[in-house]
Amino acid sequence: MQPKLEIRNVSKRFPGVKKKPDVLALDTVDLHIATNEFITVLGPSGCGKSTLLRIIAGLEEQSTGSVYLDGEEIDGPSADRGMVFQAYSLFPWLNVAENIEFGLKNKRIGARERKEIAAQYIDLVGLRGFENHYAKQLSGGMQQRVAIARALANDPEVLLLDEPFGALDNQTRTLMQEQLLEIWEKTNKTIVFITHDVEESIYLASRVLVMTSRPGKIKADIPIELEHPRSYQIKVDPRFLQYKERLTELIREESLKAIQE
Amino acid sequence: MNRPAMRRKSKRRRWLEPQSSISPRLYLALTLSSFALLLAVWSLLTYGGIVDKLFLPSPSKIVESGITLFTEFDFIQDILATVYRVLVGFVLAFLAGSALGVLIGTYKALEAFFEPMISFVRYMPVSAFIPLFILWIGVGDVEKISVIFFGSLFSIVLMTAVEVGGVRRELLEASYTLGSSPLGVLRSVILPASLPGMMEIARLVLGWAWTYIIVAELVAASTGIGHVIIESQRMLRTSNIIYGILTIGVLGLITDLILKRAIRGMFPWNYGR
Numbered sequence A: 001m002q003p004k005l006e007i008r009n010v011s012k013r014f015p016g017v018k019k020k021p022d023v024l025a026l027d028t029v030d031l032h033i034a035t036n037e038f039i040t041v042l043g044p045s046g047c048g049k050s051t052l053l054r055i056i057a058g059l060e061e062q063s064t065g066s067v068y069l070d071g072e073e074i075d076g077p078s079a080d081r082g083m084v085f086q087a088y089s090l091f092p093w094l095n096v097a098e099n100i101e102f103g104l105k106n107k108r109i110g111a112r113e114r115k116e117i118a119a120q121y122i123d124l125v126g127l128r129g130f131e132n133h134y135a136k137q138l139s140g141g142m143q144q145r146v147a148i149a150r151a152l153a154n155d156p157e158v159l160l161l162d163e164p165f166g167a168l169d170n171q172t173r174t175l176m177q178e179q180l181l182e183i184w185e186k187t188n189k190t191i192v193f194i195t196h197d198v199e200e201s202i203y204l205a206s207r208v209l210v211m212t213s214r215p216g217k218i219k220a221d222i223p224i225e226l227e228h229p230r231s232y233q234i235k236v237d238p239r240f241l242q243y244k245e246r247l248t249e250l251i252r253e254e255s256l257k258a259i260q261e
Numbered sequence B: 001m002n003r004p005a006m007r008r009k010s011k012r013r014r015w016l017e018p019q020s021s022i023s024p025r026l027y028l029a030l031t032l033s034s035f036a037l038l039l040a041v042w043s044l045l046t047y048g049g050i051v052d053k054l055f056l057p058s059p060s061k062i063v064e065s066g067i068t069l070f071t072e073f074d075f076i077q078d079i080l081a082t083v084y085r086v087l088v089g090f091v092l093a094f095l096a097g098s099a100l101g102v103l104i105g106t107y108k109a110l111e112a113f114f115e116p117m118i119s120f121v122r123y124m125p126v127s128a129f130i131p132l133f134i135l136w137i138g139v140g141d142v143e144k145i146s147v148i149f150f151g152s153l154f155s156i157v158l159m160t161a162v163e164v165g166g167v168r169r170e171l172l173e174a175s176y177t178l179g180s181s182p183l184g185v186l187r188s189v190i191l192p193a194s195l196p197g198m199m200e201i202a203r204l205v206l207g208w209a210w211t212y213i214i215v216a217e218l219v220a221a222s223t224g225i226g227h228v229i230i231e232s233q234r235m236l237r238t239s240n241i242i243y244g245i246l247t248i249g250v251l252g253l254i255t256d257l258i259l260k261r262a263i264r265g266m267f268p269w270n271y272g273r
Helices: A049-057 A095-106 A111-124 A141-152 A170-187 A200-206 A233-236 A238-260 B005-010 B022-046 B061-073 B076-107 B108-122 B126-137 B141-165 B169-177 B182-218 B225-234 B236-266
Strands: A003-013 A023-033 A038-042 A065-067 A083-084 A156-160 A190-195 A207-211 A218-223
Touching: A023 A049, A023 A065, A038 A049, A038 A200, A049 A083, A049 A156, A049 A190, A065 B005, A083 B169, A095 A111, A095 A141, A095 B182, A111 A141, A141 A156, A141 A170, A141 B169, A156 B182, A170 A200, A170 A233, A190 A200, A200 A207, A200 A233, A200 A238, A207 A238, A207 B169, A218 A238, A233 A238, B022 B061, B061 B076, B061 B236, B076 B108, B076 B141, B076 B182, B076 B225, B076 B236, B108 B141, B126 B141, B126 B182, B141 B182, B169 B182, B182 B225, B225 B236
Parallel strands: A038 A190, A038 A207, A083 A156, A156 A190
Antiparallel strands: A003 A023, A003 A065, A207 A218
């Protein structure tokens, strides 16, 4: 079966600044991601996991290799790959509803239909009553929910999330994870989610990819065989703890390497 | 128990804490007292006979000559002439300057072409160009408006370019992943994101425009507040000079307040809640 997303032989080299040697951020990454998979990419900071996501989004150009969506090579950003950034990516001059309608407007969908779709996604992320609020008037968690709704409303083939809950406090982050998982169970989107949080990577994923420290490579590819729907209680399930132990060990080796560099 | 003491102390010295707020009443009182103090010193110097009234006339003399200016010398016409020149020159400079600034801030190729040249031209004082402008354009309104236009234009271009270049990259990238075209990003992200900053630039540069107009009107003008000031100098009417200067201050203050209010109203998403 054709993968939804195929990453073939992708490397990224950043030119060195001030006569320093080039930095190899990603080293020949090969990946197949199937339709409806929820992939989390787990790696130590600075391992190039965000670079990988940005290459998939088309926001960064790879030095070698190609990325294919449904068998077609991608070239630059496009609405078929929706993206959620770490923070502060809402358009501050638009209210919640208008932010969510932004992509639909680009698709030249009529005002009435836009409103309907926006309302549907506002409900999905539980923000009814906040349609007319500006980003400034929302908490960090609410802003990220709007960002997710904005990306989903555009109905992308793949949803890319770059540590979207990284800037949130612990309690909010846990609730956001549950909500995202629920949304995925409902919408069946293909998702690639970047994180450095071991628990988050297991809880959300159908497959966890562990990356090495710089240059980033895929070090391990671990399917998470925990049933859906998953509640937060699964985080104390013995199987969950086994995954956690194993991944913590894998990621620790890489973090140590990164520190010793 | 150290705490209550600490709190009492910090409350009493609020005005010493960096950037902490003070009560609105105290704020207003301090504002008014600065004007009152100025007036008091002025009165002391003039009514007390400390300064020759040729150099500094008393407040009442200024009010008197203000009334004479309006009743006998048609001062309102001079004010209108000055306001007209400032507004026309400034609005034209803002339209041209912000358009060019947006393009320079958006496209590196245009930045490379225009930016160094404009940075160079900007440091040439516009007042030094007045003789050239008179030679090229004559001494009419167009020359005065040109002084305002060129005096404001280059600053607006450069400041707008910086403002536009400072639009957060995440916003551009989010827009691309939502299907915007490069031109769409300029129209629906870069422009709305930098509008409040551009209006603040307008406010700032308009303040400078008021100073250019007087320089322009001091040379070869038959109307305008600057003209009144230079004529009064010839006739040693010090009180008229001061009245003219005060008039410009008030006009500047009024336009600034109008713009400030308008900007707050236009961009509720950027100011307060």
